[in-house]
Amino acid sequence: MILILTPNIQEESPEYQLLIRYLDSLKDIEYRIHHVQGSVQRLTEVYLIGNTAALSRDFMKSLPCVERALRVQEAYRILGRHGDDDLPFDFEYNGVAFSQDCLHLFAGLCAVDTPEHVERMMEALRDNGQSCTRMGAYKPRTNPYSFQGHGKQCLPYVFELAGKYDIKIIAMEITHEAHIDEIHEALEQTGNPTGVMLQIGTRNTQNFELLKSVGRQQTYPVLLKRGFGITLNESLNAAEYLASEGNRHVIFALRGMKTNLGDPHRNLVDFAHVPVLKRLTRMPVCIDPSHSVGGRHRSPDGLLDVMHATAQGIIAGANMILVDFHPAPSKALVDGPQALRLDELPLFLEDMQIAREAYLKRVALVKRYQPALLNRA
């Protein structure tokens, strides 16, 4: 069993002393204390080892300065759902609120190429009432001889343009811990005109050292993409690395599984896992239809596959959409063929709205039915 104590609890405090005295009195139970020092708070966990089956979890929770009591077989200790757990998990960053109930669009450039394209993208977002975007400066590429992104050189103009068009958050992939500092410096240097959500890509889902570095800072929220060749459980354990280092502002992104069973799509779209993630964890769930589908194929009903995948994610409760747009897809340096055009943004937004309304109606519907079903069950 693990006891998670009130954050920043002092070892000299009477409550803490009382707790320790109680633990010392337990027979057949040893305990070990573990501190996690984040930048803003210190987390204290107490591991109980031995005959813990005999302990009542409810009683342990009622002890002084104990915030939560978890049985160790419970996976995803911090990010997971644990039965009666009702600790709040929502967070706000730069004026934008995130939770398992929200819906935000992060449309933008897969890779920053020119200031003109960045500006046209941000202007279109502002004109369509959007305040978040995606912008890739650091691009991990399969082939070492491919374009690897403009890196820190492009950050100042990207951030300034974001400020100019009132963009509040930019989701930006990083591939090295040094990029956190580079982003931080560029934001400082440009007067913090916008915010950044640090994105970990699918090739780095199990790059545990990078996860630890990102988890140790609490300035920026983190968007973690699911690893494309590992199980969902392994990806969720990777997310837990972030939390175990102190950063709980984590959003988990589905982006398709790498298997030729997904052909002719680039990946096998995995958005049926949206409700699974909301059941297993408390993280907001993002979907990336662009990298899942990987093309601009259009169904005979006139809708692009990317739009169908987006609607599928939203009608099952997705909280964030990460999607590639480009002012001139044919000139994009990375993944141009899958990008949507700026003139498709209003259609995309209206389409999202239809799916979102359907989701909300479905939730209201089941709320209406549930009492009767529970009575009969």
Add this chain to the structure above:
Amino acid sequence: MILILTPNIQEESPEYQLLIRYLDSLKDIEYRIHHVQGSVQRLTEVYLIGNTAALSRDFMKSLPCVERALRVQEAYRILGRHGDDDLPFDFEYNGVAFSQDCLHLFAGLCAVDTPEHVERMMEALRDNGQSCTRMGAYKPRTNPYSFQGHGKQCLPYVFELAGKYDIKIIAMEITHEAHIDEIHEALEQTGNPTGVMLQIGTRNTQNFELLKSVGRQQTYPVLLKRGFGITLNESLNAAEYLASEGNRHVIFALRGMKTNLGDPHRNLVDFAHVPVLKRLTRMPVCIDPSHSVGGRHRSPDGLLDVMHATAQGIIAGANMILVDFHPAPSKALVDGPQALRLDELPLFLEDMQIAREAYLKRVALVKRYQPALLNRA
């Protein structure tokens, strides 16, 4: 290039003679004539071999008694879409119409167990305005020592009860060609109180001999499930076996891909392929959320994963839903844990309706936007 001639064309007819004379005149082109005799019509195809690149497809289509002209690299010769192709593909069976625009629910028992359960199921369907169902009599099981279904013994009472409750079509899996006759005889014997859609399961998707047998009859439409370890292209070629033997009344069912990347679901739900199927072929598209998801897990929003998967299929345009219900899931002999209860049927139907309305709105939306987008493109 292949020329598909007007059905039932007579070789003595002047149009046919004219066509042959023209083909004889072509230099560097040989031809071979192939007849497909179905129970209601004879299909004639002419294969042109040699320097066909020089031929204009438009011109060939304009020749007498030529209905379609296809270049051989075009896959899924009969079931596929081939550019400007606008031949009708809709069909009606026992008063129920099928096309890429319809939506039908086939809720029912994965495996028939007792007459009482069959009756309660059908009564619930009738009471909820449904006229289709699924009923499994022949069950392919991984383990030879597991229950293999009641087989032909149960057919008479299943069909009679269907008639009693005004069920028009029963989707029923068969695993051997002899089952077609058994079904036929039981229908005759009970006075044809209902209709049957022959279902080919995922383990038999590439059982080409069974496909040929089913394809050679045209009495019953066919529901072909996608093979769970093969590519989409291979499964579509399997569907083409049915059509090449003469039966074009084929519905294609997605049922999830077998890979542990889908955990904790039983399979990795593949409903993002709904629009892909409608683009590549002219078949109506079915989804099977029960076997894809394989459980009764519920998201914190109160909706079952099975319902989320269903909504995802419908909002992308699915035409048929195959789903397991059972009056007493704990007593089901096969796949009880994934079955919905009868008292959940009204909720399920209302939930489907919300997703369907969203789909129709989305199609209307894109129709409204398309002229403007095309002008700018």
Add this chain to the structure above:
Amino acid sequence: MILILTPNIQEESPEYQLLIRYLDSLKDIEYRIHHVQGSVQRLTEVYLIGNTAALSRDFMKSLPCVERALRVQEAYRILGRHGDDDLPFDFEYNGVAFSQDCLHLFAGLCAVDTPEHVERMMEALRDNGQSCTRMGAYKPRTNPYSFQGHGKQCLPYVFELAGKYDIKIIAMEITHEAHIDEIHEALEQTGNPTGVMLQIGTRNTQNFELLKSVGRQQTYPVLLKRGFGITLNESLNAAEYLASEGNRHVIFALRGMKTNLGDPHRNLVDFAHVPVLKRLTRMPVCIDPSHSVGGRHRSPDGLLDVMHATAQGIIAGANMILVDFHPAPSKALVDGPQALRLDELPLFLEDMQIAREAYLKRVALVKRYQPALLNRA
């Protein structure tokens, strides 16, 4: 618990009567008797249900006419290994002995095309001391418009040529139960000049109706290929279908798993499962390097990948090699690019011999070490 009785036991026999009286006397245990009638023997199994944990398996085995006593959790009831089980499983067919200790080469044509090619192939085999081959008459093809094999038309000359060149067994894929009769008739008609091993291909591994038909006859041994998109456990359950119907002369073939992780090979070669199969079951293990590797790529050391895969299978104990050869690969109608040439046969045989000798040395080595290791363990 299941009791497997002496084959062909008569219900009137005193031993049987004694057994039944004993079973009737057991408290809290019910039993159900199940007969499996094969063409040459009748198998009787007694299922004990209830509190069987209290029964001693050794005692139950000592009862009259009880051949084996198995606890139900034991998978692969007939083909599997069950601890102390030492029933013989070897068999001989047409003068060729099969077991988990043998090694036989079945080189031949993937698909029969012309009598000349069949004759040249068989002559080469005879000249190199071989008495087994593979010959494909019925070819399951992904695309319905591809060549599907010459079928029963080619059987007479294939069998006659086999007799002429003293070939004892032809491994031949069948895709429909009617093919058993066609093969039987063609053998009768040509005076039984050779024997046939019925092969079930990877697309039909879970075609349970075909398995049952093949399992119900005991004239021909069966070669079952592993299903390419299912788990090993599922494929072994499929093999058990054959045995449960009465035919225990089953050889299990590895042929590579279908996944693009195997690129640039056609499939991901799975021959590390050779020892797994010998541990889990008592079946002889075949490998098919041609369909696993699917090409004639050559390593810088001069050896073809197909030869490397073959050596890998043999050094781990494979008992049978199924490999495509062709007198003129460029003219082959199916899978020509992966076929070896006749002039490569002597090299292939010598290469096999080196790997086989290494395997035998390894087994002798471990026998020498085992007593010392066991003492220390």
Add this chain to the structure above:
Amino acid sequence: MILILTPNIQEESPEYQLLIRYLDSLKDIEYRIHHVQGSVQRLTEVYLIGNTAALSRDFMKSLPCVERALRVQEAYRILGRHGDDDLPFDFEYNGVAFSQDCLHLFAGLCAVDTPEHVERMMEALRDNGQSCTRMGAYKPRTNPYSFQGHGKQCLPYVFELAGKYDIKIIAMEITHEAHIDEIHEALEQTGNPTGVMLQIGTRNTQNFELLKSVGRQQTYPVLLKRGFGITLNESLNAAEYLASEGNRHVIFALRGMKTNLGDPHRNLVDFAHVPVLKRLTRMPVCIDPSHSVGGRHRSPDGLLDVMHATAQGIIAGANMILVDFHPAPSKALVDGPQALRLDELPLFLEDMQIAREAYLKRVALVKRYQPALLNRA
């Protein structure tokens, strides 16, 4: 087309000047010069863009200071094989020679736990004539709460014990660039008693930033493990990252592919790719049977599956074996169940020897046959 120039070529040299004048004279061809500065040499590459199809590769190779001329479609520019390419690729490190012809065993501890275990392991290696080992100090673990290795604390005693028992090279996984310095410092501090091969694990195969850091140093050779959910092509591109940064002393390790098709093994053993790697690249090829197989299952012939997999790799030409041993597997902190015991080392070595001799015989055999086969082909 890319021209790779003689290493360390000076731009003022007459040969370089001559080359540039020639390139300037080419019509419709632009060029761009790229320098790769490693710690010991500077590599200069010239990219030719435009109508390069018209250029003769042989002629371009004959130009002054041009070492190689490659067409850009050629993958794995530095590590790959490119037709007539005969540049030497062998290397020696700390007295041990590596090439596609060698065979070395790296047996050792998956994770360092105690000095006693390290010493017992190294003593056993020395006593059995071995001079290489594996020792894990930095362990990437799926779960953040699992033991993560003793890290730099254990390095001094590991290195000193290596020196004591005359171990020349330790393969050691690193997960962060800082570990290179930590290893370097510990080696310096202990007087460089041994050498280290830096190992990149399967979770970091596409951690391009780590690859770049490791590739930028040339002190230590690198062992790159194949990524477990990506294609072979993608993993080879990852290896190319190392080379493109200047370090060509790269060994590529197969370690099994993550898919439940490999059950009951931990992964699907992929050693049929040994010859593929030797054909596509010039890297020595390592196999890791312990992580591929993941257990101590034993076949009825008495040989462990791990030994069968090892023999399969060696008989196809593997150059290095990475395998887990442990003096007390039940006390191992990581992957104990798959470790071999020290008393199994002599058996393991003799078994390897049998497989190696078989491989060498096979190569000699094909050399003997090849002239005849080529004449007839």
